[in-house]
Amino acid sequence: MNYTKIKEQFYLDPEITFLNFGSFGACPKPIFKEYQRLQLLMEREPVHFITRLGMELWAQSRKALSEYINCNYDDVIYVTNPSYAVNIVAKSFPLKQGDEILATNIEYGACDKTWEYYCEKSGAKYVRQAIQFPLVSKEQFIADFFEGCNERTKLIFISHITSSTGLRLPVEEVCFEARKRGILCFVDGAHAPGQIPIDMLTLNPDFYTGACHKWMMTPKGSSFLYVNKAHQMQCEPLIVSWGYKALFPSASVFQDWHTVQGSRDYTAFLTIPQSIQFMKDNDWISVAARCRALVQSNAVRFLRLLNARPLCPISDDYLVQLYSTQIQTHEPEKFYMHLFNHYKIEVPVMRQDDKVFIRYSVQGFNDQNDLDRLYEALELEIKRGEYLKL
Template sequence: MQSNYLKSQFLLKEGITYLNFGAFGACPKPVFERYQQYQLELEQEPTQFITVNGLQYLRQSREALAAFLNCNSDDVVYVTNPSYGVNIVAKSFPLKEGDEVLTSNLEYGACDRTWSYYCEKKGAKYVRQEIKFPIQSKEDFIEQFLNGLTSKTRIVFLSHITSSTGLRLPIEEICAIAKQKGLITFVDGAHAPGQLPINLGTLNVDFYTGACHKWMLTPKGSSFLYVKKELQNLCDPLLISWGYKSARPSHSQFLDYHQLQGTRDFSAFLTVPAAIGFMKENNWSEVAQNCRAIAMSNADRFRDLLKTEPLHNSKGDFIFQMCSTLIKTKQPEQLHQLLFVKYNIEIPVMQHNNMTLLRYSIQAFNSQQDLDILYNALEDIIKTTNLVDL
């Protein structure tokens, strides 16, 4: 069966029910092997790799990524993780005292901290617009979110797919409305590439950062930042290095400033063409659809077991390959540890605002059996411990 073949292509340990792909991803064997080939080439001739061959590989990889995202290859640069990309933009963006950055209260904690830090330094305000659950529809979310807009809003920052709640947000509509109002838009797409199609050519977003090492299947430390050409001059490098006033400048200051920053192993960046190739060879759009079907079909089942309220009333709008369920526990860390140690299940139990969430991720190596194992474990925990309140 195709699912068994795909499971054999991943390096995950046997015996673990792995339902946490959304955290750090997992790399298939052919992509990991390509990664190691690049690392070996680096060690065999470091100078040629870093100063000559590696630059050609970077260009080729960036071109493959740009084709995958439908954007110009000069408008995207590799970064180690999406938080790095957020830091570039948040540090550089010309906020003035009294300006506002509008976001939701569903965003990733590291990004919240980044914006809070730079807003505080600049005298601006980071507005975390509250989203009330259950969300009834895309239109309901849009209305709730846009209630946070004021005459002081300068930039809108929003996740494509949220980390803790796993919700796919209506960024297309939000970006279109923001553009009509003359606002800058920034989408945190950490979980989106590889999980759903990305078309930066039609999205009309100003900044977009995404991970390749999550749903795109590359090794860790491989992500990207896209910046619309007319705004690239705003983006100062986090690290000043040889790209600044380069003796051999390229055609793009954006690439010079951000592509090469000191001595580092950028082999993970170079595996993007191999990862895209792996997805094409294995009809990844169909794989993703099957994974989404499993994620969606189990959502109500876990909510009923845990006797909690839904996060939304429209699964088709909000669920892709990740699904979060509210869970009533005063000891989330102990619950997570018990699930791993006793039941061999790797799944996050996360706190976000005043919520505790159990989030499962469904990837090519997962099956309905994995969620049955989780369901049975939770049933047992409910019966035999006081870790879950009903």
């Protein structure tokens, strides 16, 4: 399918050059219609839907997701978002005074805060190991990252694809090395499902969270947490409800704990089979490959324009459907709003400690014209010099 046909499948405002699929995704019409159909069904008979029919659809949806990410059906639970998943694990993790959690210094800020909060409470330390740029090889990354590891390290927390730098990190090698050292590994795959294939059995992490509402394109508020069987009884529910010591337990206590959370609209979770079908019907593997090619073919041009150093080699090993370039600006929030208000370009300008990155996303509906519009806007902004310096 060509990109204009794909574009027609989305509700996106045609006035906006939308280069920020990464933040919250966007839902294609067939998936959104399924969402609304389920919500209408719920309103026709709320009790029947919430307590019976919806639960059956939940089981079907979880089956489809577990097949999609290749894990055991009972090892994955639905959560609203990756923050929720990180909080489940962090709250229950048996941290003691002096323990350490090893992360990179390019993790998502909200997740850093969660770990810092629970580390402060327990007297543990959250170590943000500095990543050297440009990345040169997976081996070098592993060597540099594990410099931060010692006998006090109890858990590794690392993004599969990072937010501010948009880089795909070698989590396969990280999980492998962590296992060798007897350290648990939690992969933050918020951006991964739908961008890259996930094979949980091969990756074999201890914990893995992914957002379905980003690159899998489901409605907002649908994500998952995979937990290796060995740790499921450690992951207590954030909301303790009827599923705790359930009157009619299912085959999995882990599922019971995390499924029932009081009254809520959980229909977003139920659209996951529709999203998987949508990607199949529209040959999303080819669509994603075209997007990656567009990301990569534009990368050098943006680096030159912004006089920036590359963060990594231009390769599928590190780049998928996001591309970040460091920029010099004192006012990233104002610059972001200026790009939106003046040029109608939705593109994030993000802080990571003392650095600022501009990150474009490429989804099936984007084409070269979108990236040209961004390029031209940045060219003008460099000339104007109010926000952007070289």
